[in-house]
Amino acid sequence: MSEQQPDINQHIAQHIRELRLAKGYSLDQLAARSGVSRSSISLIERAATSPTAVILEKLAAALDVSLASLFVFDATTSESQPLLRYEQQKQWRDPASGYLRRNLSPVSVASPMQLAEITFPAHTQVSYDFVPREVKVYQQIWLLEGEMQIHCGEQSYTLQQGDCLSIQLNQPIVFQNFTANQARYLVAVCEM
Secondary structure, eight states, X not given: OOSSOTTHHHHHHHHHHHHHHHHTOOHHHHHHHHSOOHHXXXXXXXXXXXXXXXXXXXXXXXXXXXXXXXXXXXXTOSSOOOOOOGGGOOEEEOTTTOOEEEEOSOSSSOOSEEEEEEEEOTTEEEEEOOOOOSSOEEEEEEEEESEEEEEETTEEEEEETTOEEEEEXXXXXXXXXXXXSOEEEEEEEEEO
8 A cells, every 4th residue: 555645635635725714714715714725725725735733733723623533534434334444544644744554533423522643753843822712622642653742731741552542632742752763652532
């Protein structure tokens, strides 16, 4: 299976456009809410550029959804399929940091929780600003291998293999891997 299916940016683009239109936002309104320029949003919606995870988080917050929900595809399938095989799991690579996200959760089953496996490169940092949203988003991060630091507001946590951290996305969050080895973790995301 390819690391990133060629159509994943098209899926993300279409999903963002559909969410924006469902909210009744113009490009200018979404730009004002998210802090992402109108021209960047336009490029993203046309799949003319691959947005970074930081930009996607800003758009997700402005659209009152979780970042994880932007990676949900084919959720309108009429037949419920509770099993998503490994070869069917979509992958996306953040063009800025190089982290790889594998979406694990079946999309045709209604669930308030989504699972993803993240492979986080060595010597990498990703910083998410806090953007207020109406929905509450919670994450549990279970470190499968490696070591990471996660900063939630003013609190810092060093995670080692097997550690699990539960956080709410209601403050700035920084993921860091300053070691010489990649880290790999499972993230469970729940919106309420």
